[in-house]
Amino acid sequence: MSSARQIGVTELALRDAHQSLMATRMALEDMVDACPDIDAAGYWSVECWGGATFDACIRFLNEDPWERLRTFRRLLPNSRLQMLLRGQNLLGYRHYGDDVVDHFVEKAAENGMDVFRVFDALNDPRNLERAMAAVKKSGKHAQGTVCYTTSPLHTVEGYVQLANQLKDMGADSIALKDMAALLKPQPAYDIVKAIKDETGLQVNVHCHSTTGVTLVSLMKAIEGGADVVDTAISSMSLGPGHNPTESLQEMLEGTGYVADLDKMLLGRIKEHFAAVKPRYSQFMSSFNVETDIFDSQIPGGMISNMESQLKQQGAGDKLKEVMEEVPRVRADAGFPPLVTPSSQIVGTQAVFNVLMGRYQVLTAEFADLMLGYYGLTLGEMNPDVVAKAKEQTGKEPITVRPADLIPPEWDELRDDAAKLEGFDGSDEDVLTHAMFPKVAPKFFKERPQGPKNVGRDPAELEAEKLAAAGDTGSGPVR
Amino acid sequence: MSSARQIGVTELALRDAHQSLMATRMALEDMVDACPDIDAAGYWSVECWGGATFDACIRFLNEDPWERLRTFRRLLPNSRLQMLLRGQNLLGYRHYGDDVVDHFVEKAAENGMDVFRVFDALNDPRNLERAMAAVKKSGKHAQGTVCYTTSPLHTVEGYVQLANQLKDMGADSIALKDMAALLKPQPAYDIVKAIKDETGLQVNVHCHSTTGVTLVSLMKAIEGGADVVDTAISSMSLGPGHNPTESLQEMLEGTGYVADLDKMLLGRIKEHFAAVKPRYSQFMSSFNVETDIFDSQIPGGMISNMESQLKQQGAGDKLKEVMEEVPRVRADAGFPPLVTPSSQIVGTQAVFNVLMGRYQVLTAEFADLMLGYYGLTLGEMNPDVVAKAKEQTGKEPITVRPADLIPPEWDELRDDAAKLEGFDGSDEDVLTHAMFPKVAPKFFKERPQGPKNVGRDPAELEAEKLAAAGDTGSGPVR
Ligand SMILES: [Co+2]
Ligand SMILES: [Co+2]
Structure with a gap:
């Protein structure tokens, strides 16, 4: 050895x-x-x-x-x-x-x-x-x-x-x-x-x-x-x-x-x-093993996202059409890997295409993707779709590094964080707020309460479930 | 390709x-x-x-x-x-x-x-x-x-x-x-x-x-x-x-x-x-993956068998000792693969060894294994244990093919089966009875009732569980 x-x-x-x-x-x-x-x-x-x-x-x-x-x-x-x-x-x-x-x-x-x-x-x-x-x-x-x-x-x-x-x-x-x-x-x-x-x-x-x-x-x-x-x-x-x-x-x-x-x-x-x-x-899900993704290229999480979007629109029966639309949308966008956030962007656009006609309406994110605001994909963007993105958003396509268009923002982010209840003054807190601006304010406020463990004893969970079922009568639940 | x-x-x-x-x-x-x-x-x-x-x-x-x-x-x-x-x-x-x-x-x-x-x-x-x-x-x-x-x-x-x-x-x-x-x-x-x-x-x-x-x-x-x-x-x-x-x-x-x-x-x-x-x-068990067997050589099913044997004897705390005894018993028996029936035979003997002292009592099956009645194992049998097997059973070790000692038995098996209620006269039924003599009589009798599917609708199972919990009060269960 x-x-x-x-x-x-x-x-x-x-x-x-x-x-x-x-x-x-x-x-x-x-x-x-x-x-x-x-x-x-x-x-x-x-x-x-x-x-x-x-x-x-x-x-x-x-x-x-x-x-x-x-x-x-x-x-x-x-x-x-x-x-x-x-x-x-x-x-x-x-x-x-x-x-x-x-x-x-x-x-x-x-x-x-x-x-x-x-x-x-x-x-x-x-x-x-x-x-x-x-x-x-x-x-x-x-x-x-x-x-x-x-x-x-x-x-x-x-x-x-x-x-x-x-x-x-x-x-x-x-x-x-x-x-x-x-x-x-x-x-x-x-x-x-x-x-x-x-x-x-x-x-x-x-x-x-x-x-x-x-x-x-x-x-x-x-x-x-x-x-x-x-x-x-x-x-x-x-x-x-x-x-x-x-x-x-x-x-x-x-x-x-x-x-x-x-x-x-x-x-x-x-x-x-x-x-x-x-x-x-x-x-936890009961997921075991699944090889469909080799053909569909669509990760499991993306399928469930699209499914729930369709259901919200009363179009739960259109999933198969959407799944067939995904590879086309991905090709039009130059074959990005389907991973967060590209999977959501491509998946939602595929849903829009099926429900409203192909590229009749672009999501803001998909338009940004087509215009280069997420960066370059390996393949060429479909020029017809790029034209629609320009038309719908009034934005120009870019070829520069996306972050080149973002001015320094640290001082402003620090000022924003400083206004929040519970902000502790540290750079770490500024960063926490910068990463998750919608969630951080509540967190800063509740932080003093200390960690909440959301894990549950299985026996306790089971007992609650049974109690909930038994609790339909007027007597005490034994 | x-x-x-x-x-x-x-x-x-x-x-x-x-x-x-x-x-x-x-x-x-x-x-x-x-x-x-x-x-x-x-x-x-x-x-x-x-x-x-x-x-x-x-x-x-x-x-x-x-x-x-x-x-x-x-x-x-x-x-x-x-x-x-x-x-x-x-x-x-x-x-x-x-x-x-x-x-x-x-x-x-x-x-x-x-x-x-x-x-x-x-x-x-x-x-x-x-x-x-x-x-x-x-x-x-x-x-x-x-x-x-x-x-x-x-x-x-x-x-x-x-x-x-x-x-x-x-x-x-x-x-x-x-x-x-x-x-x-x-x-x-x-x-x-x-x-x-x-x-x-x-x-x-x-x-x-x-x-x-x-x-x-x-x-x-x-x-x-x-x-x-x-x-x-x-x-x-x-x-x-x-x-x-x-x-x-x-x-x-x-x-x-x-x-x-x-x-x-x-x-x-x-x-x-x-x-x-x-x-x-x-x-179904919730078993996922387990590599312990590479070291212990003890299959999962065998561990649970030994565990329940120990518990029946009020010795549930002895599992570790038994698991350490298994490799020794397997070696003494000439290193049989641990698979049905050798896994049960070796496992039960390991339990006996821990509870009653090493080889103080041999199970009938382990004695037969040591005496060659299941066939030859790859390694040599421990001669001291073979001697104990002879002593306890009064049987002699054999080296011939075990089945050489079994006389023709078809006619007798046919006669046995013929006595059973529901026997249909076929050789297939004779074989069914020969394979599972304890189970076949009941099966022959109940066969006309047709197949019983023991699978259960999960919703139905859940409902029963909840009903059983709710059914402790006197009112109707909703
Ligand atoms: Co990973
Ligand atoms: Co197998």
Whole structure:
């Protein structure tokens, strides 16, 4: 075994796993007891922070996300803490001024973040460059990300080109990010090998398990040269989540690769989350495995969004038409990967097309996408649709980096935050408000009440359900 | 794609999948509507019959298992029907006389069976030879099986030797059977390649998905030369079951291998079982994935058996001790694979050892195992324990084929069956009674009432639960 190549592992239990499996609802207090074991298990990094965790903290859990980060830093002193950063969007849903990007990265680093996985939904490198530069400046690990999708235009060469651009930005490593579990074994091998050969950088691979094939893809990615792979401890794995950490480690036995994690500690981490998980059953779906997305390209979450939009319009029977419209809309927009926010933008436009006639009405977001305000997509935009976007919005198409049009905004954001009840004066609070301006005011006000754990004891939930049923008579409920 | 090697697929939905996921409870009527699509999807074979389905049919479903077989034959006219046969045990729990083996195989073939996967829990080829000969005589496909396990004595060479012995028996193909999901990718490759190179026969691979690694193992088995792999349609897959059929097919894209199944039909089969499955939720566990078995060698079902035995003795706190005792007992017995019935025999003896002192009391079955009455294990038996077995039972160890000691018994079995109310005079009924003598009498009597579907509408189940809770007051339950 001495000649076996070491494969690093990024543990996802504290971020993406509970985001994917239980709507990001896990409270910090349900994670802390696992931290000493996670810290000692031998992971390459521990992912623990990102847009959805930040959002859920202030929206549902009355937890300060910065305090969560500082807690992880304290409880995981020997680990690389890792976060997912949406490039110029940071953790929010719009492009921010460069000065805000700088402030955010500086504060995240200061509070304990080590590895910044920076991505853009459209794979437009210009949306990554400021964040990458800020990470480099902070002295932390800048991981440039290639989002994986499939289309007639997406090629191994294209992914390698993007990886090279990320290397030019100073990337310490390249992540291949497969948020929709579309990455099959052979492309995993081909892309990782080409990126590795071309850039010489560390390559990390992130796959979801939705389609059931991606542990095989991780095997092939490792054979192709991947250095680090993302997994989640088994009790927090599979379904729309990720491949199990223990399975990854066991799978490698005898292959010439080894993931050197402490099995005893993995067992304890597994038991910890196995005990916690039932408390969040009301947020979990019964999703098992689904390969339809290979043909439709439409992620499960996007289908349910479109379905509920259609139902609101009394057109629930039109889902099939909409699903057939999606690939056309995606093609007209130059084949963006379908991931937040592009999945919502394309999906809603497909609904509009079916209900009101093709491109009779454009959503503001879709018009912006067609006019370049989200950045460049790989393919050409359909010029007829671009013309309609101009006509409907009165806006001109742009080709510059979208953030170039955003003036410095830090001072104004600070002033806005300062007006809020409960604002504590810190840059962290300014950033919290900047990311989630609709949610932060209420959070600042209620923060003193302390964290709210929304997990529920399964027996308690069951008892309530039964009580509700029994509570229809006039007597006491036994 | 024209040069891609074709990989056959055995669909498990009709047998092992519902056996593994829902305690073998699926009624025939919940399968029939999927049959035309299964028949046309392009499978190499359709597994649909075995010991547990036979047992469940007469014990829980009031279904004649032979009628089930004939129905599959009628509904799947273009498919190879496949069954799992426990060698000299047939579908029962003891060794049968050779004449019964002959009768059983003849009748199964006559009623429509095409492929007989013949195995023995101890991998003792002498327990397979009569059944293999009977299949050959019937003109059907004889698939000799190698049960996979790990121990200090189990080697690639040993598995190849067994495969060669099966070839000498006339095997049309060799199955590598991994009932406990212990088969990791590298051994899968090594063993399949060696068996393929040595025997030149078709190699089929059967893996469960329990440990999460075995789709990778199927990939490596295919790279090693496997011709056919076993999977279950996605809505009936994963957990203690099997890898998803659709994922297998998708995984192969671009690899130089192809499983040429009709995707549209797979989609319909998936939908069929997705709709049926919730009716059996009361039989399903929430099991997700578990890698502990790689170290403990103790399958999940065996742990729960031992746990309930301990609890009955008021010794529920001794489980850890028992789990540590199991490997020693297995070693003393010559490292049998832990699969029915050896898992129960070894597990119960481990419980006895912990509760009463090591080998102070032997179970009758464990004594028989030590004395050779189940056949030979790969390793040497511990002579001290063999001596105790002799002493406690007064029986002598044997080295002959166990069934050599069983005289012809068909006529007697026919006479026994003839005495039963509801016996229809057929050889099939004689065999049903021979396999399950404790269950068949009641079944014969109640057979005229027709099949009982134990699946339940989830809404109905829920309503009953609520009603039971509300029904504690005196007023009407609304
Ligand atoms: Co993810
Ligand atoms: Co099986």
